[in-house]
Amino acid sequence: MDENSRRNFLKKAGAVTGATFAVGAPAVHVARKYNWRMVTAWPPNSPLLGEGAEMLARLIEEMSGGKLKIRIYGGGELVPPLESFEAVSQGVIEMGHGSSYFWGGKAAAAIFFTAVPFGMTAQQTNGWFYAGGGLELWQEVYAPFNLISMPVANTGVQMGGWFNKEIRTIEDYKGLKMRMPGFGGRVITKAGATVVLSVGSEIYMNMERGVIDAAEWVGPYHDYLMGFHRTAKYYYYPGWQEPSATLELFINRKAFESLTKDLQAVIKTAAYRMNLWILSEFESRNNIYLQKLINAYGVQLKRFPDSVLKALKSHTKDVMDELTSKDPMSKKVYASYSKFQKDVSAWAAVSEIAYNSILGL
Template identity: 60%
Template sequence: MGDNNRREFLKKATLATAAVAAAGTVVAPAVQAAEKKYQWKMVTTWPPHFPVLGEGADKLAEMINKMSGGRLTVQVYGGGELVPALQAFDAVSQGMVEMGHGAAYYWAGKIPAAQFFAAVPFGMNAQGMNAWIYTGGGQELWDELYAPFNLKPMPAGNTGVQMGGWFNREIKSIADFKGLKMRIPGLGGKVLAKAGGTAILSPGGEIYTNLERGVIDATEWVGPYNDYKMGFYKVAKYYYYPGWHEPGTVLETFINKKAYEALPVDLQEIVKRAAEASNLWMLCESETKNPLYLDKLVNEEGVKLRKFPDDVIHALRGYSKEVLDEVVAKDPMSKKVYASFSKFQKQHDAWGEISEVALAEMAK
């Protein structure tokens, strides 16, 4: 081998050795990261494994476990199993556990603007809420709202249009709300108070007993499937619709921000996609089961299905506007969030009139 060839050979060998060494420095951390295991706990506001809501939390954890190949495992605890149901927010915020599952209006006492990320009386349906949060600027506002509490929120379910609730008296006029004690959270509860009733917040596991014992006169919960499983038809006479207070209720997962940011990027993405899949599953499950169980309630259990009178809905709409004006006036962040929400709803409703509504009227 000549001198020139020898020098060329040595040069290539040196470059090849350097490339292998460089590749090693890149690959080794990736391999090391792939082998690291993360074990999280999720606390929920729902009874353990509760139909649709609790099942949604279970499925979210299951999907994360599967998609991560076991690198990130999530153990789910129902309300009261690890912490009381309505203390889930604090438990995740403080880092006692990594993840929670519930509804944002439960935290209205801490964050008034959180209510807009669950349900707004006479607000948007599930389709509109998803559009606003995912692609209409809602998620960015939600992130900003929860950041001071060390939390990362995401949609993780939707119940669709809810029912108006179970009552032990007929609602013939707005005057029938006076003195009514009703389990109803969020902005809807404030509207009830405007109408002369008393809003009571309690977790799902306590509702049946409170209704049976007369602690409350009425309750809203979700829809026919969930309500049937709760057995409300055994302790209340009248079942009202529509759910003016919750036209498209978002369920959330909220994650300890430090724990989330400590995950590798691919595991963060898995958590996001699992939450999206859970959101879709819950809405589909609700839409599938609700008509079947409404039929059972009416035709097998003899439930008295009633529609709220038009003048009652008109009055509730007026009270809703008053409540929203008051919330926005008191809280700058609520003002900011509601500006985005209301602008998006106007656009969504205008499009809906010539798409969904027009199609429904044509099909009659």
């Protein structure tokens, strides 16, 4: 879609959106009905991501007794995947399902709400969002765009990615062409890699054609469905770049405020459910698919060497220093994130980490 046809489309799209009223005889309760649209950054019907968007919509419709109907559009069906932020910000589309790190060019601090290299796990990140001020900071970052946002899925700890050669030292990143978005991409750039970004559906092709040498996506379950094991044989862990990745539901503020209180609560609560449910699905399936990749497809599971991880951690510090020194909002968000991570890690040392260490006794 070129710029002109996109604008025309947005105008046309705007004309048919909005709320409608149920008609009928005078009534004690005349429920106002809403027909909304949601754009996503995912290929239509893609498992768990697109599927999560579909489930969210069905759940909202069900809980609202049909008062709020949401029609889903896959990436590119209504607007190009990376235009959804603008379409929802302008209010021509009511809501979007995506990843906040897509919008780093519009609001630098947005990236923190997806994933932070050497940052927090899913449980800890949710602690920060729901009980540590993270969600409030997210609203602050999105406010200038007339958007509100909330977590709607989490992948858990990701894998480190697929490589067509082994990574033995940090030098192996020099000249490496890799698909890695967000902060992770900036970190490997410091190590000499070239980041080549593309939407999910193009990564496989780029790997196969040698446009890229390596790619990071999610984890065993989702990566298997994407077929990366047919293009690269080394599968690295742990996912230092995304120890948890949050997907977002973003909503035009005015559209949200036009809803009755019950529907506002319905949306927020449905987002909590999807956030927990999708993480549960990943937890449940990742090992099954990891074993399949190893045993049926000969994938070689590799741990990054400590020296490589140490170097990546040091580059991460540089990336954060640069960003927070030039963008005050990023400084504010990262300060909150880091403080929370410090506290929650001290607790992890006597809870999850200590507990995991006794299971082998």
